[in-house]
Amino acid sequence: MSNDVIKPHKTASRIQVLASHLLTSNSNSNSNSCLSMASEKEAALAAASAPADSPTIFDKIINKEIPANIVFEDEQVLAFRDINPQAPTHIIIIPKVKDGLTGLSQAEERHYEILGRLLHTAKLVAKQEGLDDGFRIVINDGPKGCQSVYHIHVHLLGGRQMNWPAG
Numbered sequence: 001m002s003n004d005v006i007k008p009h010k011t012a013s014r015i016q017v018l019a020s021h022l023l024t025s026n027s028n029s030n031s032n033s034c035l036s037m038a039s040e041k042e043a044a045l046a047a048a049s050a051p052a053d054s055p056t057i058f059d060k061i062i063n064k065e066i067p068a069n070i071v072f073e074d075e076q077v078l079a080f081r082d083i084n085p086q087a088p089t090h091i092i093i094i095p096k097v098k099d100g101l102t103g104l105s106q107a108e109e110r111h112y113e114i115l116g117r118l119l120h121t122a123k124l125v126a127k128q129e130g131l132d133d134g135f136r137i138v139i140n141d142g143p144k145g146c147q148s149v150y151h152i153h154v155h156l157l158g159g160r161q162m163n164w165p166a167g
Contacts, residue, residue: 018048058094058151072128076114079156087136088159089129093121094151102150103141122156131158140165 072079137156140147
């Protein structure tokens with residue numbers, strides 16, 4: 001299988017995972033179907049086979065081609081609610097310009113500033129969301145890290161007691 005071809009059954013799983021980052025009109029309910037860990041892993045593997053310079057669902061959100069419940073935006077970053085929240089507060093924070101930064105393992109010296117900006121934005125959004133008692137930051141990286149969108153992003157999770165180990 002070439003790197004730019006995805007088998008049909010993997011495409012469906014990938015679409016489900018990618019759609020979990022979108023907002024629909026009823027996304028605040030917890031009735032959205034949760035994906036099994038197996039399908040998340042499958043989607044992560046399928047996403048990993050896409051070319052690094054391919055537009056992602058996040059690019060469509062940045063370009064306002066797809067709606068999202070945006071909670072923070074400045075010149076460099078965008079933060080929006082995850083449609084399939086894993087905690088009462090689950091926000092995705094992304095850089096507006098990918099600049100080759102598809103995942104944390106791809107970070108280079110030129111990315112230091114934006115990586116710091118993502119974490120600082122997480123702190124600002126956590127305060128804005130009233131997460132005064134604590135929160136969790138997650139960056140999934142690569143297929144074994146269950147990364148489903150190859151545009152670096154930070155998950156901000158809070159609003160409940162987090163457990164350890166995480167997974």
